[in-house]
Amino acid sequence: MQILTRRPALRWIAPVALALAVGGTGIVAATADADPKLAPKTAEQLLVDLQGSDVAGLSGTVVQKAELGLPALPAMGGGADASQLTSLLSGSHTLRVWYDGPDKARFALLDDDLGETDVIVSGRDLWTWSSQDNEATHATLPAEPAAGERPSRPGVPTTPQEAAKTVLDAIGPSTVVSTDSAVEVADRPARELVLAPTDDRSLISQVRIAVDDATSAPLRVQVLGEDAATVAEIGFTAVDFSAPDAGQFSFNPPPGAEVTEKGALDAPAPREPGTADREAAEAAKASTRVVGEGWTTVVVSKLPASSTDAASGQLGTVLATLPTVSGSWGSGKLLAGTAFSAVLTDDGRVAVGAVAPQLLYDALAR
Numbered sequence: 001m002q003i004l005t006r007r008p009a010l011r012w013i014a015p016v017a018l019a020l021a022v023g024g025t026g027i028v029a030a031t032a033d034a035d036p037k038l039a040p041k042t043a044e045q046l047l048v049d050l051q052g053s054d055v056a057g058l059s060g061t062v063v064q065k066a067e068l069g070l071p072a073l074p075a076m077g078g079g080a081d082a083s084q085l086t087s088l089l090s091g092s093h094t095l096r097v098w099y100d101g102p103d104k105a106r107f108a109l110l111d112d113d114l115g116e117t118d119v120i121v122s123g124r125d126l127w128t129w130s131s132q133d134n135e136a137t138h139a140t141l142p143a144e145p146a147a148g149e150r151p152s153r154p155g156v157p158t159t160p161q162e163a164a165k166t167v168l169d170a171i172g173p174s175t176v177v178s179t180d181s182a183v184e185v186a187d188r189p190a191r192e193l194v195l196a197p198t199d200d201r202s203l204i205s206q207v208r209i210a211v212d213d214a215t216s217a218p219l220r221v222q223v224l225g226e227d228a229a230t231v232a233e234i235g236f237t238a239v240d241f242s243a244p245d246a247g248q249f250s251f252n253p254p255p256g257a258e259v260t261e262k263g264a265l266d267a268p269a270p271r272e273p274g275t276a277d278r279e280a281a282e283a284a285k286a287s288t289r290v291v292g293e294g295w296t297t298v299v300v301s302k303l304p305a306s307s308t309d310a311a312s313g314q315l316g317t318v319l320a321t322l323p324t325v326s327g328s329w330g331s332g333k334l335l336a337g338t339a340f341s342a343v344l345t346d347d348g349r350v351a352v353g354a355v356a357p358q359l360l361y362d363a364l365a366r
Contacts, residue, residue, distance in 0.1 A: 043179050047177065047193065049216035050211050050216055050218060051168065053215055053217045055215055055217050056100075057100040057243035058217075058239060059096075059239070059244040060096075060239030060240060061236065061238045062097055062234060062237070063092060063094055064093045064094075065091070065093075065230070065232065065234075066231070066232045067229075068231055068232065068337040070335070096108045096110065098248045098249070099244070103123050104121065104244075106119065106249055115130065116131040122251070125138065125251075126140070126265075129253070134256060134257045135257065135260070136251075136253045136257050136260070138261055140265065160210075161217065161218055167209065167221065168209075171195065174197055174293060175196065175197060175198070178194045179191055179193060183210055185212075185219040185236060187238075188213070188214070188219060188239070189213045189214075190211055190212050191210070193209040193211055194206055194208050197294060199294060199295055202294075202295035202354050203225060203338065204223060204224065204225065204231075205224045205227075206223075208220075208222045209222075219235055220236065221235065222235075226338075231338040287302035288301045289366075291363035292353070292363070296353065296354070296359060297354075298355060299352050299353065300350070301351075302348060303348045319333045322335055327361050329365040330345050330347055331346050332344050334357055336356075340353065340355075341355060341357045341359075342360070345364065349364065351364050
């Protein structure tokens, strides 16, 4: 299923390819049968069903929760939309979603303090609306949008489908795949697909994906930390897999709303990468190291001087709230959460991974 996008890259992987990948590189554990009301399925079958699911339409309510153990950070500015997106990193949030094919999609992020923010796609019309500011924007999408031109919330999954795909793309030899007993999500019977790292040094102990028995669509994704507590979750609390009412995709600005017309959006023309592009890509690759593998991978990168200079004011304010750490690798600031850790060194390096800080220090020292 594709949510708010036409990108071919976001199509579910072919079931046969997935079965080969799991059978060749993953570890599939034996599991007990789930609730006898549901037909028995192995982990392999559930994986194939999940990747092959193709829901034509749906509407529902999604609740997203995050308890990442992050410190309270100062406001970074950027308006209501930026504040709502940042707020998804902590607490609990509710979204309403409607989908009726790649040309009809809508989601609404609801917030007690910031009101409602909507993104609506209807054919070539793209609307955004903020209830807090009573402001709307309208643009016309290209007739044949290039990859990635459909609206989305980058970096933060807004549906269980997006969250499940992110997790499943990472399946490899460092993962044990199994199934757990039947569960009920949004009043629908489902099975849980359980992904667990083989390396106990990961801060993540399990990722659990509840798969709808009738449609094989993911209904909920949970990330569990070291103590088996849920550190992140996104799932439907109510869902209807029939086509939504067409009126959900017809947006009429409310009285008094300020409407900004963006006009026609141009699809970027394809071009061959120039010398500057190649040099930038090579520089980025040269400044990044990957230490470890699987769930304990640590990425160490050298931040461009321009990025730290441009954000020195805001970045400095954030870093001032974090503890100072040091070792043979140097010194810097540590952000330690329940699902990941990050270190920004004084000499402009950053190390990130779903691991305890010590593994970051070890990677920086190499």
